[in-house]
Amino acid sequence: GIPGVGKEQALKLIETLRGQNLLQRFEQWKEQFQYDHNPPLVVKRVIHCSECHHPGSYKEHEHSGCKVCESTQYCKPSNSKYCCPCEWHRLEQVKQASAVEDNIRKKANSCEGFPFSEVIQEFLVNKNKLIKIKECQRPNLFSFQIFASEKMEWTKNYACKKLLTLLTRYDMVQRKSGYIDSKQLQAIRIVKTRVKNGIPCFEIEWQKPEHYVDAEDEPAELFAVTIEEESLFQAAYPDVVALYQVEKSEVLKKKQKNRKERPKERELSNISDEVSNLLSRMNLKSRCGILSAQEDSTSDIKTPEAEIHQRSTESKDLVLAGASCIATAQMPASASAFPLPASPYSLLQSTLADSVLPAQLTKTSGISSSVTAGLQLSSIDWEGTSFSTSP
Known part of the structure; x- marks a missing residue:
């Protein structure tokens, strides 16, 4: 909620903290805000040798040696990436490491009310009590119509069409497992074979379930139609599939006879x-x-x-x-x-x-x-x- 701080800077801040708690760090910022008005510590940068990168000039080291190198005359050459242990270099390392944090902390200091304890508590406290679901229950068409109408402003016919696919799949899975009930949907016949997303399917005519509502501006349909996976439907309703195959073979024989x-x-x-x-x-x-x-x-x-x-x-x-x-x-x-x-x-x-x-x-x-x-x-x-x- 700090103006000028996006997701990229927030991710950089989390990386610099290296596993520390971010909320605790916000509380520390709140305590440090009173010291931000104090002038920062300033350390003067001294001359460094071009050979060993330690404090002192090259001529001084050539005549009297280097204290850091522990030499009496001349000095030991070092790599350009070598970091000098002097006070000024140590302070610069701290500033570079905390540059992202200092930038965000300054912006947070200008934002009144930071760290917004009310917002933090809203995300920390879970007010919803989770209900442990023992088993998956069959969807209720009438209850879903009311819920969809109140929450999403769906029409009853649209809600019925959306839930019908869930009802058919639930009943097919139950029948495949061996649980057969009179409340399950009754498949009337297979209209034709279809292919959906590369999967062989059947176009099925179902008997309309209870509380099924047709569209007001369209003629009433005799059956409810869905497209189901072929293997699952055959396992759930083998008699309907067998009848369809017999009818299909008879039609094929008649065509061959006419030819x-x-x-x-x-x-x-x-x-x-x-x-x-x-x-x-x-x-x-x-x-x-x-x-x-x-x-x-x-x-x-x-x-x-x-x-x-x-x-x-x-x-x-x-x-x-x-x-x-x-x-x-x-x-x-x-x-x-x-x-x-x-x-x-x-x-x-x-x-x-x-x-x-x-x-x-x-x-x-x-x-x-x-x-x-x-x-x-x-x-x-x-x-x-x-x-x-x-x-």
């Missing part, structure tokens, strides 16, 4: 497009063939043998195109997964029965019988390599 099904859907769509294109070509070809046949019959009269031969060739082309289309539609990506029918002849018969094109071609029974005979299906080797799948 596998997408290529199959694309292949099926490509096959259906090819089938539709082939069917459209078949319709155009069959209609063009029928129209041309009718026009030729009206314009030119052909022999029955030539007409039967022409119709048989057209029917062969249509049947072969239909067979190739059906084989393409029913042929999967891998032949081992979907094998071909046992008899291509039965497949052609069912196709001819269900198709629209053969119905148009077989309007009369005579024409259909001639077409069937012209195809000569009985003479075809149905078990040949042309109708079997490649190994």
Whole structure:
């Protein structure tokens, strides 16, 4: 409390005292203040020898010697750092050693009331009685709201958010140690994983504790959310962590399944497009063939043998195109997964029965019988390599 004395000078003063009690030194200053008005002791500095640094000139020592060196003629040379034991040098050493203390003491003397016993007693006397805490108790949310509002002017919602992290940590430590109580906070679920200061954490939804207050200007939250350390939470609430891991694995399996099904859907769509294109070509070809046949019959009269031969060739082309289309539609990506029918002849018969094109071609029974005979299906080797799948 002395004007003009800062922390640096105070530290220098403590170093010069070398372990002495500073408060006792202040009391000594108080006694010495009455002697400060006396004139200081003055000692005249005498001439010193440049060779031995003792009192006396060099010429005197050369003729009659030096008393300090105990020589009758000349003197003993000494180092420049040698300190002379004369009275003037001793007084100078004392002044240099106590220069910091003397400077502060003079400033303290000009300050009325020093050493301020009331201030010293305020720091020496401990008026607070320390209460011995046997164990750490669980924080009380309601009491903390009142304390924070009176002492720090915190809102109730802000105080609840600040204390919630302490409540969750206290309960997790207790549960990890094996102490489980109904008053402890209940973890609802893990929202997601987080990383806080490089530490793996969980974002947790908690059931709101008693006396929890929401913000007035915001919508009420269903749960209280905190970010907790992953290892501590797993030790305290292993069932919640296990449930989260199961849900996470199920979501991962669904994603992998969807990725596998997408290529199959694309292949099926490509096959259906090819089938539709082939069917459209078949319709155009069959209609063009029928129209041309009718026009030729009206314009030119052909022999029955030539007409039967022409119709048989057209029917062969249509049947072969239909067979190739059906084989393409029913042929999967891998032949081992979907094998071909046992008899291509039965497949052609069912196709001819269900198709629209053969119905148009077989309007009369005579024409259909001639077409069937012209195809000569009985003479075809149905078990040949042309109708079997490649190994």
